[in-house]
Amino acid sequence: MSKANPPSFTLDGKTIPFGEGQTIIQAAMDAGVYIPHLCFNPEFKPHGSCKLCTVKADGRQTASCTQQAKDGMVVESDIKEINDERRALLQMLFVEGNHFCPSCEKSGNCQLQATAYELDMMSPHFDHFFPDRPLDASHPDYLLDFNRCILCSLCVRASRDVDGKNVFALSGRGIKSHLIVNAKSGHLADTDFSGDDKAAHVCPVGVILKKRVGFATPIGQRSFDEQPISATPHPVVKGA
Amino acid sequence: MVNQTNPHAAYLDPILARHRHNPADLLQILIAAQEAHGHIHTDAIDHLSAALDLPRAKIEGVAGFYSFLHLKPQGQYRVLFSDNITDRMLGNMELMNSLCSQLWVEAGKVSEDGLVSINTTSCTGMCDQGPALLVNNIAINRLTQERINAIAELIRERVPVSAWPAEFFAIEDNIRRRDILLDGHFQSGSALAALLQRGSDATLNEIKASKLRGRGGAGFSTGMKWEFCRNATGDAHYVVCNADEGEPGTFKDRVLLNGYADRVFEGMTLCARIIGAKQGFLYLRGEYRYLLEHLKAVLQHRRQQNLLGKGILGQADFDFDIEIHLGAGAYVCGEESALIESLEGKRGTPRNRPPFPVTHGYLNQPTVVNNVETFAATTLIAENGGAWYAGIGTETSSGTKILSVSGDCERPGLYEYPFGVTIAQVLADCGAHNTQAVQVSGASGVCLAPNEFQRRIAFDDIPTAGAFMVFDKTRDMFEVARNFIHFFAHESCGFCTPCRVGTSLLCNMMDKLAGGHGSPYDFAEIEKLNVLLQSTSHCGLGHSACNPVLDTIAKFRPAYDKRLAQKDFIPAFDLDRALSQARQMTGRDDTGAHLERNHEQS
Numbered sequence: 001m002s003k004a005n006p007p008s009f010t011l012d013g014k015t016i017p018f019g020e021g022q023t024i025i026q027a028a029m030d031a032g033v034y035i036p037h038l039c040f041n042p043e044f045k046p047h048g049s050c051k052l053c054t055v056k057a058d059g060r061q062t063a064s065c066t067q068q069a070k071d072g073m074v075v076e077s078d079i080k081e082i083n084d085e086r087r088a089l090l091q092m093l094f095v096e097g098n099h100f101c102p103s104c105e106k107s108g109n110c111q112l113q114a115t116a117y118e119l120d121m122m123s124p125h126f127d128h129f130f131p132d133r134p135l136d137a138s139h140p141d142y143l144l145d146f147n148r149c150i151l152c153s154l155c156v157r158a159s160r161d162v163d164g165k166n167v168f169a170l171s172g173r174g175i176k177s178h179l180i181v182n183a184k185s186g187h188l189a190d191t192d193f194s195g196d197d198k199a200a201h202v203c204p205v206g207v208i209l210k211k212r213v214g215f216a217t218p219i220g221q222r223s224f225d226e227q228p229i230s231a232t233p234h235p236v237v238k239g240a
Numbered sequence: 241m242v243n244q245t246n247p248h249a250a251y252l253d254p255i256l257a258r259h260r261h262n263p264a265d266l267l268q269i270l271i272a273a274q275e276a277h278g279h280i281h282t283d284a285i286d287h288l289s290a291a292l293d294l295p296r297a298k299i300e301g302v303a304g305f306y307s308f309l310h311l312k313p314q315g316q317y318r319v320l321f322s323d324n325i326t327d328r329m330l331g332n333m334e335l336m337n338s339l340c341s342q343l344w345v346e347a348g349k350v351s352e353d354g355l356v357s358i359n360t361t362s363c364t365g366m367c368d369q370g371p372a373l374l375v376n377n378i379a380i381n382r383l384t385q386e387r388i389n390a391i392a393e394l395i396r397e398r399v400p401v402s403a404w405p406a407e408f409f410a411i412e413d414n415i416r417r418r419d420i421l422l423d424g425h426f427q428s429g430s431a432l433a434a435l436l437q438r439g440s441d442a443t444l445n446e447i448k449a450s451k452l453r454g455r456g457g458a459g460f461s462t463g464m465k466w467e468f469c470r471n472a473t474g475d476a477h478y479v480v481c482n483a484d485e486g487e488p489g490t491f492k493d494r495v496l497l498n499g500y501a502d503r504v505f506e507g508m509t510l511c512a513r514i515i516g517a518k519q520g521f522l523y524l525r526g527e528y529r530y531l532l533e534h535l536k537a538v539l540q541h542r543r544q545q546n547l548l549g550k551g552i553l554g555q556a557d558f559d560f561d562i563e564i565h566l567g568a569g570a571y572v573c574g575e576e577s578a579l580i581e582s583l584e585g586k587r588g589t590p591r592n593r594p595p596f597p598v599t600h601g602y603l604n605q606p607t608v609v610n611n612v613e614t615f616a617a618t619t620l621i622a623e624n625g626g627a628w629y630a631g632i633g634t635e636t637s638s639g640t641k642i643l644s645v646s647g648d649c650e651r652p653g654l655y656e657y658p659f660g661v662t663i664a665q666v667l668a669d670c671g672a673h674n675t676q677a678v679q680v681s682g683a684s685g686v687c688l689a690p691n692e693f694q695r696r697i698a699f700d701d702i703p704t705a706g707a708f709m710v711f712d713k714t715r716d717m718f719e720v721a722r723n724f725i726h727f728f729a730h731e732s733c734g735f736c737t738p739c740r741v742g743t744s745l746l747c748n749m750m751d752k753l754a755g756g757h758g759s760p761y762d763f764a765e766i767e768k769l770n771v772l773l774q775s776t777s778h779c780g781l782g783h784s785a786c787n788p789v790l791d792t793i794a795k796f797r798p799a800y801d802k803r804l805a806q807k808d809f810i811p812a813f814d815l816d817r818a819l820s821q822a823r824q825m826t827g828r829d830d831t832g833a834h835l836e837r838n839h840e841q842s
C-alpha cells in the first residue's frame with residue numbers, strides 16, 4: 001500500500017485524509033462524508049454508545065467515532081450489511097422510548113427521525129416497551145420530555161464539560177438507565193440550568209425543549225424537511 | 241461548606257474521614273453509608289455532595305447503578321435469593337414464595353411495616369451449596385423449608401442478623417480434587433524471597449516462560465501483560481486483583497480467597513515489584529462481603545511479617561500495600577475497564593479501548609488487572625520456575641485450572657485439573673449421571689451436548705473462566721437459556737444501544753416462547769439479534785449475551801419445538817392478558833371476563 005502524505009484511508013472507495021489523533025468519523029465529516037450517528041457531535045469528545053456509526057474497518061466492525069483512523073485503512077460504511085444493522089439499532093431506540101413523531105415539537109429537526117428516514121426505516125419492527133416516563137415541566141422556560149431520551153448523554157457532557165454545571169447525569173442501569181437532573185427535588189426548576197447553557201441546545205431528539213416557541217417553524221419547513229441529514233448532520237435549528 | 245446540622249453527619253463524617261474525603265472512593269463511602277443507615281438517605285447525599293465536592297446527580301447516578309445500593313428505604317431485613325439456574329433447580333422459587341407468604345410481603349416490595357424486603361439477585365457464587373440467599377448482604381446457604389421457616393420466625397421476632405444461629409452462615413470450601421495450587425503447602429513470603437533472589441527481570445522471564453494465561457476468561461498472557469505495564473510510563477503503577485467473580489456458576493475465587501488469600505496477596509506483591517507499583521486493590525464482589533474481615537486480617541498479618549507495607553523484606557525500595565474495595569451487585573464490573581471505573585467510584589461502564597489498562601488504568605495510570613487464580617498461580621511459578629509450570633497441562637494451556645462444579649452431580653465443589661482434562665472425566669469424577677448438557681464458563685460460555693464430552697478444557701478447545709454446571713436429562717434446557725438471558729438483561733450496564741435494548745428484547749422473546757406464543761419466525765429474530773449484539777456491542781457482556789440461546793437452539797431444539805404452539809407469527813401483545821389488571825380490579829375471572837380466543841386455546 002502506498003504511503004500517501006498526509007495519511008489517509010478509504011471510505012467506501014473514497015480517499016479521506018486525516019490529521020493526528022482523528023477518529024474515522026471526525027476525518028469523514030471534515031471531508032464532507034456522512035456516516036450516520038446520534039451520540040457523536042463534532043464539538044464533543046467521542047462517546048461511542050449509540051453504535052449507529054458502526055463501520056467495517058479492515059473487515060472488523062467498530063464504532064467509527066472512537067476508532068482512530070489509520071493510514072491505508074479500508075473502511076466500508078454505506079453497505080447493506082452495515083445499514084441493516086444501523087436500522088435495527090434505530091428501531092431499538094424507537095421501541096425503547098415513546099416517540100410519537102406527529103405530535104412532537106422536534107419533528108423535522110430531530111436527528112433520530114431524520115436518520116430513520118435516511119436509512120429507510122419503515123416500521124419499528126420490534127414490540128414497543130411503552131415505558132412510563134413522566135415529563136418535567138417545572139422550569140419556567142424549558143420542558144423535559146424524557147419519553148424521547150436516547151441516552152446519548154450529550155446534555156450530560158455539555159453541562160459538565162462546557163457549562164461547568166453538571167445539571168444532567170445518568171442513573172439506573174441497563175434498560176432502566178435514565179436521565180436525572182441535579183436537584184434534590186428531581187426537578188429542572190431547582191437546578192441552575194439556563195437557556196444560555198450549551199446543554200440546552202445539544203439534544204439530538206426532543207427531550208430538552210424551549211417553552212412557548214412550539215411549532216414556530218411549520219412542519220415541512222424544518223431543517224431535515226429541507227435537506228436530508230446526510231447533507232447537514234448538525235444544522236443550526238431556527239428558534240431553538 | 242459542610243452543613244454541621246445535617247443529622248446524617250454523625251455516621252457519615254467518620255466514613256468520610258476514613259476515606260480521606262477522596263471522591264474516588266465514592267462507591268466505598270456509599271456502601272458504608274448504607275450499612276450504617278439501611279439506605280442512602282436524600283439528606284445524606286446533601287452532606288456527601290458538600291463534603292466530597294461532587295454534584296448530587298453524580299452521586300445519585302452512581303448509587304442508581306449498583307443493585308445493592310438503595311436510595312429509598314428498604315426493609316430492616318433485606319433478603320435476596322440467589323437466582324442462578326442451579327438455585328432454581330434446587331427449588332429457590334418455592335422457598336422464596338414460602339418466605340414471602342409467611343412474612344406477608346410481595347417479592348420486590350418492602351413490607352408495609354418496613355420490616356422486610358424480599359427479592360432475587362444474580363448468582364451469589366454458592367452454587368455447590370445452594371439454594372442460597374443474602375440477608376443484609378451476608379450469605380446463607382443450603383436453604384431448606386425448615387431453614388426458611390426458622391428465618392421467617394427470626395425476622396418476625398426481630399432478632400438481629402448477628403444473633404442468628406451460626407450454622408446458618410457456615411460456608412463450605414468443598415475442595416474435591418487438588419493439584420499443584422490447591423495442594424501445595426505455602427510458606428508466606430517464599431515466592432517473594434525467590435523473586436528477590438532471582439531478580440525482577442529474571443522472574444518476569446520465568447512468568448513469560450511459564451506460558452501462564454489469565455484465568456478470568458480472556459486468557460491473555462500474564463507475563464506479557466506485566467511487561468507491557470512495566471514498560472508503560474506514568475506517575476504511578478497499580479496492581480488490581482479482580483475478585484468480582486460474577487459469572488453465574490463460578491465460585492472458585494471465593495474458595496481461593498477463603499483458604500489461599502496469602503498466595504493471592506503474594507502474587508499481587510510479586511507483580512507490584514516487577515511493574516513498580518506501590519498500591520494494589522482487591523475488588524471484592526459485594527456478595528462476598530462476609531470474607532472482608534478475614535481478608536483484612538490476612539493483610540494485617542502480612543504487614544506484621546514485613547510482606548506488605550514499607551521496605552518489604554528489608555528492601556529499602558520495596559513499598560507496597562493492598563486496599564480492599566467492595567463491589568455492590570454489578571456483574572459488568574468484572575470487565576476490567578468497568579472494574580477500574582468502579583474502583584474510581586463511578587458507574588461501572590466499560591471504557592473505550594484502546595487505550596488498555598496496562599497503559600491507562602486506575603486514575604489513567606498503568607495498571608495490571610488479573611484474576612484471583614492468576615495471581616495465585618504466579619507464586620507457584622516464582623517458587624518453582626517457568627519451565628516446571630509450562631510442563632504441566634497442554635502445549636497451548638500450561639498449568640492447572642480450577643473448575644467450579646455444580647448442578648446435577650453427587651459431589652459439587654472445586655476440582656483442580658491440569659489443562660487438557662476431558663469433560664467426560666470431570667463428569668465421572670463429580671458423580672454425574674444421565675447428563676444431558678454441561679454449561680462451561682458460565683452464562684457467557686458454551687453449552688455442550690453429550691457428543692462433545694470428549695472435548696478438553698483448554699484455551700484452544702473449551703476455554704473457561706471456571707464454571708461447570710451439569711444438567712441431567714430431566715432438565716429443560718430452554719429454561720436454562722431463559723434464566724441466563726434474564727441474567728444478561730439484568731446485568732447489562734445500559735451504555736450501548738444493542739446490549740441495553742437487545743438483551744431486553746431477547747428476554748421478551750424467550751418469555752413469549754415460554755408463554756406458548758412463539759413461532760419459527762421468532763428463531764430468525766433471535767439469530768438476527770445475535771449477529772447485531774456480537775458485531776456492535778461495546779463489551780464482552782453484549783457479545784456473548786445471545787450464546788446460551790443460540791447454543792441451546794442448535795443442540796436442544798426439541799426443548800424449543802415443544803413450545804412452538806404456533807406455526808405462524810403471532811404478536812407478543814396478548815389482548816386477554818392485557819385485561820388481567822381489569823379482572824383483578826373487578827375481582828372477576830369468569831368466562832365472560834375473558835376473550836373468545838383464549839377459550840379456544842384452553
Ligand SMILES: Cc1cc2nc3c(=O)[nH]c(=O)nc-3n(C[C@H](O)[C@H](O)[C@H](O)COP(=O)(O)O)c2cc1C
Pocket residue numbers: 453454455456457458459460482483484485486487571572573574575576577609610611612614615779780781
Ligand atoms: C462482562 C465481563 C465480566 C467479567 N467478569 C470477570 C470476573 O468476574 N473476574 C475476572 O477475573 N475476570 C472477569 N472478566 C474478564 C476481565 O475483563 C479481565 O479479562 C480479567 O480480569 C483479566 O485477568 P486475567 O488475565 O488474569 O484473566 C470479565 C469480562 C467481561 C467482559
Ligand code: SF4
Pocket residue numbers: 572589590731732733734735736737739740777778779780781782783
Ligand atoms: S455490551 Fe452491554 S454491558 Fe457492555 S457496554 Fe454495552 S450495554 Fe454495557
